[in-house]
Amino acid sequence: MKKVCVVGLGYIGLPTAIVAAKAGLQVVGIDINEEAISCINRCCPIIKEPEIVEHLKEVLDTKHFYATTVYEEADFFIIAVPTPFKEEKKADLAYVFSAATAISGVLKKGDTVILESTVPVGTTKILAHFLASKTGLKVGDDFFVAHCPERVLPGNIFKELKVNDRIIGGIDRGSTHHVAQFYNYFVSGDLYLTTAETAEMAKLVENSYRDVNIAFAHQVASMAKTAGIDPYELIDLANKHPRVNILKPTCGVGGHCIAVDPWFLVETFPQETELLKAARLVNDARPLDVVATIKTKIAHWKDTRGVKQCKLLLLGLTYKADVDDLRESPALSIARALLKESGIELLVCEPNVTKQFLPVDFVNRAVSLADGLSQADVIVGLVAHTPFKTIEKQLIAHKKFIDFCGLLHVSHKQSSTKEQFFSAVRSDDDFIKQSMQDILPFGHQRLEKEGNP
Ligand SMILES: NC(=O)c1ccc[n+]([C@@H]2O[C@H](COP(=O)([O-])OP(=O)(O)OC[C@H]3O[C@@H](n4cnc5c(N)ncnc54)[C@H](O)[C@@H]3O)[C@@H](O)[C@H]2O)c1
Incomplete structure (x- = not known):
């Protein structure tokens, strides 16, 4: 043997x-x-x-x-x-x-x-x-x-x-x-x-391909944020094109592979890897952008209620959905950045990591999904773990939910009427709701023209 x-x-x-x-x-x-x-x-x-x-x-x-x-x-x-x-x-x-x-x-x-x-x-x-x-x-x-x-x-x-x-x-x-x-x-x-060289490079090219595509999704998300558009709906619709398949934006790229391997190509081919470097920088900046967005929205939430303290629940800490791996996790770096913020009482729910394996600064903040949802004022979706996808809508109906992993997004079915169109647009988010009001006149004109020729 x-x-x-x-x-x-x-x-x-x-x-x-x-x-x-x-x-x-x-x-x-x-x-x-x-x-x-x-x-x-x-x-x-x-x-x-x-x-x-x-x-x-x-x-x-x-x-x-x-x-x-x-x-x-x-x-x-x-x-x-x-x-x-x-x-x-x-x-x-x-x-x-x-x-x-x-x-x-x-x-x-x-x-x-x-x-x-x-x-x-x-x-x-x-x-x-x-x-x-x-x-x-x-x-x-x-x-x-x-x-x-x-x-x-x-x-x-x-x-x-x-x-x-x-x-x-x-x-x-x-x-x-x-x-x-x-x-x-x-x-x-x-x-x-x-x-050997082709095998080595094939692996690095595969992961760099993924990284570049994720960076594209993150830039689409950034543009959508500036335009006041729901990025998940936007990408869902763009993907109705038969030859387009944009990935879902997340809170960043982590783990042991995709966030690391493109640098091995940059190291060997410094002149031919402009796109790879740019993608790495975009993906590395994503968690910072997420933290800034969360802070802005929490400040707005506090202002509108006239309160100084907010109980914030983060959903997910691992580097991607349905794994227990915290290495190079963007969700963890986001959680760490928010830990330092005054006026935020942080709770985390990470169903794939037992308390024993959580970083020490989060052990006393770990809650079950049910406890977290009932205690939190604001909930942030960071990682799309399977149990989070079936959160009952009524449990979060009166909470502010900020979604960075497409948890709330329901894929578009064919919308033929104005009513269906507007009911399909998520309006649970204050920022998007406000921005939709700004673009409504344009939306009405287009739909009426198309719907009533
Ligand atoms: N995890 C993935 O999904 C994945 C996918 C594809 C490729 N890879 C690659 O596979 C390799 C391993 O990744 P991993 O995720 O399994 O890493 P890991 O950290 O989970 O495991 C590596 C193990 O090697 C041990 N180790 C370190 N030095 C050693 C030594 N000199 N002798 C014996 N053991 C030693 C460590 O103690 C550790 O248990 C990496 O190059 C990674 O990029 C990982």
């Missing part, structure tokens, strides 16, 4: 180790975090992902998998350690090379090393030469190295690890084919074989 060492048991490494073990491989999971190792071996992993406990239990029970801090000999090594950026937005590859140093202590003839961590173009080749220099083994003859980027969607990882197509880029043909054989053990999607 082939033996696999998965190095780095986080959001990518642990599910990958489990899926490989379920496919019949003998898998050892390695991490430097002793607490994480102990939790995994007791079947209570610290990361949250649907079905992870059941799958982990199965592979622990069959003894196809265990976790340890000690590197062991194996046929395949998968590196899935973090690749954040440093202060100056340059890739921090220290975790990758620290893992590689440890692997070099057990690497032997015939072994294969797969880099799954997202890295700047050229890193896999440098890694291969680094391993060769440490071991005296010859790359391509004695051992094989390839990059195989990961594309899974947190929340659906166990399915996507199997069904997603994979790109496999070896540093030579032999490496590519060795690694393709490995993924054949558990991937039912197509395997596309290419060079």
